[in-house]
Amino acid sequence: MSFHPPEPFRIKMVEPIHLIDKPEREKALKRAGYNIFGLNSDEVFIDLLTDSGTGAMSQDQWSGIMVGDESYAGARSYHRLTDVMNEIFGFKHFVPTHQGRAAENILCAVILKEGQYVPSNMHFDTTEGNIRARGGRPTNLVCQEAFDVSPDIPFKGNMDLDKLEEFINKVGPENIPLGMITITNNAGGGQPVSMKNLRGVSKIYRKYKIPFFIDACRFAENSYFIKLREPGYQDKSPLEIAQEIFSLADGATMSAKKDAIVNIGGFLATNDSELFEKVKSDCILREGFITYGGLAGRDLDAIAIGLREGLQEDYLAYRLGQTAYLASELKKIGIPVIEPAGGHAVYINAGELLPHIPQPEFPGQALSVEMYREGAIRSVELGSVAFAYPDPDSGEMIYPELDLVRLALPRRTYTQSHLDYVVEVMARIYKDKDKLSGYQIVKQPKLMRHFSAVFEPI
Numbered sequence: 001m002s003f004h005p006p007e008p009f010r011i012k013m014v015e016p017i018h019l020i021d022k023p024e025r026e027k028a029l030k031r032a033g034y035n036i037f038g039l040n041s042d043e044v045f046i047d048l049l050t051d052s053g054t055g056a057m058s059q060d061q062w063s064g065i066m067v068g069d070e071s072y073a074g075a076r077s078y079h080r081l082t083d084v085m086n087e088i089f090g091f092k093h094f095v096p097t098h099q100g101r102a103a104e105n106i107l108c109a110v111i112l113k114e115g116q117y118v119p120s121n122m123h124f125d126t127t128e129g130n131i132r133a134r135g136g137r138p139t140n141l142v143c144q145e146a147f148d149v150s151p152d153i154p155f156k157g158n159m160d161l162d163k164l165e166e167f168i169n170k171v172g173p174e175n176i177p178l179g180m181i182t183i184t185n186n187a188g189g190g191q192p193v194s195m196k197n198l199r200g201v202s203k204i205y206r207k208y209k210i211p212f213f214i215d216a217c218r219f220a221e222n223s224y225f226i227k228l229r230e231p232g233y234q235d236k237s238p239l240e241i242a243q244e245i246f247s248l249a250d251g252a253t254m255s256a257k258k259d260a261i262v263n264i265g266g267f268l269a270t271n272d273s274e275l276f277e278k279v280k281s282d283c284i285l286r287e288g289f290i291t292y293g294g295l296a297g298r299d300l301d302a303i304a305i306g307l308r309e310g311l312q313e314d315y316l317a318y319r320l321g322q323t324a325y326l327a328s329e330l331k332k333i334g335i336p337v338i339e340p341a342g343g344h345a346v347y348i349n350a351g352e353l354l355p356h357i358p359q360p361e362f363p364g365q366a367l368s369v370e371m372y373r374e375g376a377i378r379s380v381e382l383g384s385v386a387f388a389y390p391d392p393d394s395g396e397m398i399y400p401e402l403d404l405v406r407l408a409l410p411r412r413t414y415t416q417s418h419l420d421y422v423v424e425v426m427a428r429i430y431k432d433k434d435k436l437s438g439y440q441i442v443k444q445p446k447l448m449r450h451f452s453a454v455f456e457p458i
């Protein structure tokens with residue numbers, strides 16, 4: 001996409017952000033142990049750490065907040081959300097949850113037994129964690145093109161259908177209590193899944209009577225990618241495409257913090273009435289009564305309105321245009337990025353940008369720290385800090401294929417000039433990139449070290 005549509009909104013409430021000066025940024029970095037998770041938001045100018053729950057709600061969503069019905073059971077807010085759920089997703093039943101991982105937790109609690117498998121294109125880490133927490137085995141079967149750096153592959157999030165069928169036959173359908181797919185594929189760069197692939201996945205799961213659940217966090221962005229890239233969908237609305245997607249599935253989990261453009265919330269939906277009886281009990285135990293599920297009534301209204309807004313075509317054109325614009329501007333100044341750009345984020349190939357920093361010295365971390373030092377921009381390393389692990393037999397470190405830095409764009413939050421600022425900072429970094437040096441870890445926890453490891457410059 002070369003055309004970058006302007007923001008389809010104007011600003012009537014602002015949240016001030018300040019650029020603290022370089023010596024203060026250096027002090028903040030030292031205090032945080034050179035880990036951007038240790039920075040305070042006041043120390044950050046442009047925060048591209050995540051697109052989850054960081055979007056800006058609209059005037060209609062804030063109005064919805066004011067009419068939220070806080071009744072414990074059967075609130076009007078719940079019924080308003082139900083109407084929208086029926087229109088977009090069309091599943092027979094749903095419960096709200098406080099966020100996406102709560103929906104995953106309930107689903108795994110009611111459907112999964114120890115030792116069973118759950119295939120997907122790529123599970124997001126919370127989904128993977130929830131499956132493992134119940135003794136299950138998450139299995140990723142994304143297509144080979146997901147790892148191809150060529151920019152001309154439109155649906156790198158697709159499942160490999162041959163591998164899926166082979167896998168089902170290998171472990172036996174009786175050992176697969178549910179099958180999933182994540183749209184868009186967050187763990188694989190926010191790349192979309194085509195309708196053709198979704199149809200194929202659905203057909204295979206149905207053939208083996210495996211319930212098909214969609215991780216629907218970014219379903220609206222995925223629907224718009226289908227409209228832009230898949231023959232036969234140009235004249236369909238994102239809503240019609242979404243309806244077609246969900247007609248192929250038996251249920252869904254969703255973090256509403258993404259394409260419902262709210263700061264908190266999620267849901268679990270299913271067509272299976274028997275399963276839903278178990279879901280209800282579990283929801284009451286863990287989240288709250290089934291008509292509010294761990295949220296306030298006002299949150300339900302914000303989600304209902306946000307789900308519809310997230311499907312508006314001018315919004316989606318701007319949204320996907322923003323990531324495409326940032327990726328292409330970075331590319332113009334020589335920064336290697338993963339192409340085509342994903343829906344919610346741009347991924348910089350730090351390993352390629354900084355070839356003089358070996359993987360054990362964390363090129364992604366070096367770049368991420370430098371982006372903060374140079375311009376108070378917060379990004380996140382997704383490379384050897386986040387994913388390297390010791391081989392269980394030899395103890396030798398196994399490094400990931402790519403050392404990436406992710407710039408996730410919060411929805412409706414930053415303007416084009418904020419993105420231009422990011423590009424300017426990156427241009428300054430590019431000029432002196434050969435002078436950057438790596439980092440070593442001086443303290444780290446056993447699991448998920450990227451959140452709290454302490455680093456020192458080498």
Ligand SMILES: Cc1ncc(COP(=O)(O)O)c(C=O)c1O
Binds near residue numbers: 100124217256257
């Ligand atoms: C694809 C995907 N699934 C699930 C989740 C979990 O959602 P939450 O953070 O609301 O628990 C996320 C969050 O980033 C996600 O991107």
